[in-house]
Amino acid sequence: xxxxxxxxxxDTCGRVFEDDDNARECCQPxxxxxxxxxxxxxxxxxxxVADEHCWTHDEDEPDVPTPAELEAHGQQRLPI
Numbered sequence: 001x002x003x004x005x006x007x008x009x010x011d012t013c014g015r016v017f018e019d020d021d022n023a024r025e026c027c028q029p030x031x032x033x034x035x036x037x038x039x040x041x042x043x044x045x046x047x048x049v050a051d052e053h054c055w056t057h058d059e060d061e062p063d064v065p066t067p068a069e070l071e072a073h074g075q076q077r078l079p080i
Contacts, residue, residue, distance in 0.1 A: 001054065001055070001057060001058070001059040001061070002037050002039040002040070002053075002055075002061065003038045003054060003063070004036070004038070004047070004050045004054050005035070005036050005037075005038055006033060006035060006036075007034050007036045007043070008022075008023035008024075008032070008033060008034070009023060009031060009033075009034045010030075010031055011027075011030040011031055011032055012026070012027035012030065013026060013027050016034065016043055018068065032045070035051075036050075037050065037053055037054055038054075038063040038064070039054075039061050039062075039063060039064055040057070040064070
């Protein structure tokens with residue numbers, strides 16, 4: 001089953017960050033708290049809607065790491 005993760009979005013450019021400090025530094029000064037599905041990475045502004053969405057995924061469906069999480073664990077992006 002999918003779980004909901006609290007993330008931080010830069011209100012100027014829309015990028016989503018794990019850490020609120022990184023979101024603040026992106027395009028200063030405004031950020032907002034959003035909720036992201038751990039399976040499909042859909043982003044929601046409302047916690048209730050995000051929670052309902054997470055229940056639509058199968059219980060045995062694995063969490064899919066984001067590119068940022070993979071890079072934090074040492075995976076490198078290849079140039080296209």
